[in-house]
Amino acid sequence: MLTNPSGVTRDLTPAALALQRAGIPLVKLFGPEHGVDGSGAPGEAPEAGQDGATGLPTSVLYHLTEEEYAQRLSGLDTLLIDLQDVGVRFYTYISTIRDVLRAARTLPLRVVVLDRPNPIGFTVEGPPLHPDFRSFVGVTAQLPLRHGLTLGEVARVLAAEEGSTVEVIETDAPNGWHAGREWVPSSPNLPDLLHLRLYPGACLIEALDASEGRGTALPFRQFGAPTLNAHALAERLNALNLGVTARPAFFNPTTSKHRGERCAGVQLHENRGELRRALPLGLALFAALEEAGARRNPDWLQKLLGVTAGSVPHTPEEVLSSLRDWQAQGHQQALALRPHWLYPRQETDL
Numbered sequence: 042m043l044t045n046p047s048g049v050t051r052d053l054t055p056a057a058l059a060l061q062r063a064g065i066p067l068v069k070l071f072g073p074e075h076g077v078d079g080s081g082a083p084g085e086a087p088e089a090g091q092d093g094a095t096g097l098p099t100s101v102l103y104h105l106t107e108e109e110y111a112q113r114l115s116g117l118d119t120l121l122i123d124l125q126d127v128g129v130r131f132y133t134y135i136s137t138i139r140d141v142l143r144a145a146r147t148l149p150l151r152v153v154v155l156d157r158p159n160p161i162g163f164t165v166e167g168p169p170l171h172p173d174f175r176s177f178v179g180v181t182a183q184l185p186l187r188h189g190l191t192l193g194e195v196a197r198v199l200a201a202e203e204g205s206t207v208e209v210i211e212t213d214a215p216n217g218w219h220a221g222r223e224w225v226p227s228s229p230n231l232p233d234l235l236h237l238r239l240y241p242g243a244c245l246i247e248a249l250d251a252s253e254g255r256g257t258a259l260p261f262r263q264f265g266a267p268t269l270n271a272h273a274l275a276e277r278l279n280a281l282n283l284g285v286t287a288r289p290a291f292f293n294p295t296t297s298k299h300r301g302e303r304c305a306g307v308q309l310h311e312n313r314g315e316l317r318r319a320l321p322l323g324l325a326l327f328a329a330l331e332e333a334g335a336r337r338n339p340d341w342l343q344k345l346l347g348v349t350a351g352s353v354p355h356t357p358e359e360v361l362s363s364l365r366d367w368q369a370q371g372h373q374q375a376l377a378l379r380p381h382w383l384y385p386r387q388e389t390d391l
Contacts, residue, residue, distance in 0.1 A: 043071045043102060043141070046079040047125030047227040048155075056123045056155070058094045068117070070099045073124060073137045075228050077101070082296070083230065083255070102137050104177060110144035120145075123155040125227040126192035128162075129241045130170060130185070131178040131345050134227075138196050139180045142205040152200075153208045156193030156383070160224070160237055162217035163390040165189040165375040166320040167241070168367035170347035178344050183378065185371030186347060187241040187320065189391055190378070191215050197381040215384040230260035238316045239309060242323020248342035249327065251335040252304050256294030263290050264326060265306015267299060269333050275307045277329050281357055283322045285309045306330075324364060325357040332356060 042048075048056040061067055070092050075081040077099040078089050086103035100113055114120065120141060124134045138154075145152050167186025170179045183198055184190075190198070193209035200207040218224065218234060226232050231240060236259075243261040246253035251269070254260040265271065271289035278287040290308040294300050309322075316322070331337060332355065339350035346353065348367065354360045375391050 042067055042069075042121040042123065043073065043137070044121075044123045045072050045075060045077060045227070047225045048123035049225055051222070053223060053225070055094050057092065057097065060121075061095050061097075067095065067097060067121075070095070070097050071102045071113070071120075072099065073101070074103050074133045079226070079229065081229075083228075102141060103133070104136075105140065107140070107143060110140050111147060114141070114144050114148055114150055117148075117150060119151040119153060121153050121155060122192075122196070123157075124192060125157050125225065126159065126195070127227055127231060127237055127240060128159045128189070129187050129244070130181075130347070131244065133177060134192070135184075135195055135199070136177050136180045138192075139199045139203065142196070142200050142203045142207060146203065146205050151208070152196075152206070153210065154193045154196045155210050156191050156212040156215070158212055158214050158218060158222075159189065159191045159216065160218045160234065161187070161241070161319075163189040163386045164317065165371050165391045166318055166368065168347050168370045169374045171343075171349070174343045174347060176344045179347065183374065185374055186345075187371075189375055190381070191383065194378075194381050194383055197383070198378060201381065209383060211383055216386065216390070230255060232260075235311055236261050238311070239319055239322070242319035242321070243309075243326070245323045245327045245342070245345055246330065248338045248345055249330055249335040250298065250338070251306070251330045252292075252294050252298045254292070254294075255298070256296035256300060257292050259292075259308060263292055263306060263308040264330060265290065265292065265304035266330075266335055267302045267304055269305045269330070269335075271305040271307065274329060274333055277332070277357070278307060278326065281325050281361075283325055284312055284316045284318075285322060286312060320368075321361055321364060324353075324360045327353075328355060328357040328360045
């Protein structure tokens with residue numbers, strides 16, 4: 042079973058333990074990025090050795106060679122996948138599933154996804170990935186940035202592209218998060234649903250030398266750098282009416298960019314009602330931080346956003362104007378993925 046702490050039943054029992062109690066003969070647990078126990082930092086996948094709840098041996102399936110995937114999966118008849126995805130193309134659980142499906146082509150391995158809701162719903166945002174910018178944070182050009190699919194539907198897209206097969210056990214609540222369902226963080230920097238709603242746009246700040254809040258209690262919710270004017274930045278963003286209030290904020294990251302430095306910037310507070318679209322906010326924030334002196338990493342920006350860095354303007358007004366074309370491209374691509382849908386939706390849902 043490929044899983045992590047987000048793979049739980051409705052009463053928060055680890056799914057692997059629930060299956061074991063039901064008599065399913067699990068023999069090993071695998072983890073994606075962050076590991077089986079979820080303790081790894083971004084880009085890490087620690088080997089825990091043994092799972093405390095089930096007693097099963099553990100390993101990881103993260104950023105390996107094709108040969109390493111084949112070695113670790115050899116001898117198994119079925120791989121169950123139970124992971125909580127977050128609905129964006131650059132989240133690496135998608136990448137691990139692509140690599141598993143590639144390995145399965147050469148193994149007698151059945152791959153079964155235990156599907157879960159897309160917690161940010163069927164809404165689609167942003168452009169498809171240009172093929173030139175494929176990487177481990179963008180393994181397929183078929184997905185818009187915010188793809189509007191469940192993980193099971195994404196697995197069907199990837200299986201068709203890789204010439205592999207996948208089975209999906211459908212969820213009964215695919216579109217968004219529902220009252221009474223507890224959020225278990227799918228990774229360390231997405232602690233609650235507000236951070237999750239901001240993430241599709243806020244993650245673009247990774248492509249600046251400004252902090253995106255990693256190493257603080259508010260990752261992807263506060264942003265800044267040592268030399269910025271927090272009050273001017275907040276005023277600039279609030280004038281754009283993007284569904285949040287930006288409050289001047291000061292923080293000192295303990296990890297990642299600007300570790301140990303006092304940063305000035307903003308904390309984002311959601312206005313009345315849930316934020317429906319995060320990409321306009323993320324793009325405007327990116328441009329406002331760049332205006333204030335932050336510098337972009339063009340290579341990482343292209344991999345995250347999916348378009349050439351030269352096409353991303355340097356002011357909030359211009360970058361929001363560019364979003365219209367990217368949004369149209371993403372919407373068209375989303376409709377092209379209809380054959381892989383498992384759950385009904387209207388075009389207006391997108």
